[in-house]
Amino acid sequence: MLQTFYENCLAAINPEAKSAWPTIARAYAGRAYHNLNHLTEMLGHYHSITPDLAPAAPPIFGIALIYHDIVYRAGRADNEAKSADMAVAALQAAGIDLDGQTYCRDLIMATKTHLPNNDDEGLLVDLDLAVLARPAKGYDTYTKAIRKEFSVFPGFLYRPGRKKALLHFLEQPNIYYHPSFRERWELPARENILREVEYL
Numbered sequence: 001m002l003q004t005f006y007e008n009c010l011a012a013i014n015p016e017a018k019s020a021w022p023t024i025a026r027a028y029a030g031r032a033y034h035n036l037n038h039l040t041e042m043l044g045h046y047h048s049i050t051p052d053l054a055p056a057a058p059p060i061f062g063i064a065l066i067y068h069d070i071v072y073r074a075g076r077a078d079n080e081a082k083s084a085d086m087a088v089a090a091l092q093a094a095g096i097d098l099d100g101q102t103y104c105r106d107l108i109m110a111t112k113t114h115l116p117n118n119d120d121e122g123l124l125v126d127l128d129l130a131v132l133a134r135p136a137k138g139y140d141t142y143t144k145a146i147r148k149e150f151s152v153f154p155g156f157l158y159r160p161g162r163k164k165a166l167l168h169f170l171e172q173p174n175i176y177y178h179p180s181f182r183e184r185w186e187l188p189a190r191e192n193i194l195r196e197v198e199y200l
Contacts, residue, residue, distance in 0.1 A: 002036055002066070005062060006019075007019050008062075009059040010094065012058075012059035013094045014095050032144075033149055034149065039069075042127040042128060053119070053178060055123060057100065057103060061107065063090065064107040064124060065124060066087075067086055067087035067104075067108065070083045074152065075150065075153065080108055080109050081112075083108055084108040091104055110125050122177030122178055123177070126177050130181075132193060136192065150162075159200045166200075167197065170197075
């Protein structure tokens with residue numbers, strides 16, 4: 001499903017563009033959470049959006065979704081920037097103009113702060129954060145996967161860092177940008193986060 005989605009987006013941009021799927025799949029392999037399953041979860045929610053939430057440039061939005069975590073090393077501050085660089089390079093190769101490249105870069109960079117500036121950035125961020133609203137058991141699976149990805153950090157470093165990140169969400173007026181997602185996900189996400197904070 002992911003490969004088909006990616007290749008359809010690429011073909012919509014340029015039918016002659018060469019698929020980089022093997023490289024993409026390798027980049028996401030071997031991670032506990034930021035892997036192809038994460039993209040699949042996001043894509044499932046994306047396919048269920050109402051027409052009013054559709055992004056301005058769906059093929060480029062799709063490329064941003066696929067590439068947004070292609071570079072990921074736990075604890076690094078430049079993951080999103082490097083991922084955006086790779087997405088932009090792919091769009092350049094496919095012939096997308098500077099405006100389209102900037103649109104894609106801004107989408108991916110919004111997943112760093114989780115503070116989107118417009119509806120399309122809000123959509124990608126909401127999809128990225130959908131995991132926070134999983135049922136409790138699924139959320140616990142997510143937290144264990146995150147801890148595994150950060151296993152290089154001992155508990156006395158991991159716990160305060162994780163707690164700080166979680167409190168960032170709780171301190172925002174809303175975790176989710178779009179009202180339709182907020183209505184469905186805001187309460188369960190906050191309940192999950194509070195439970196994890198208490199555990200930490």
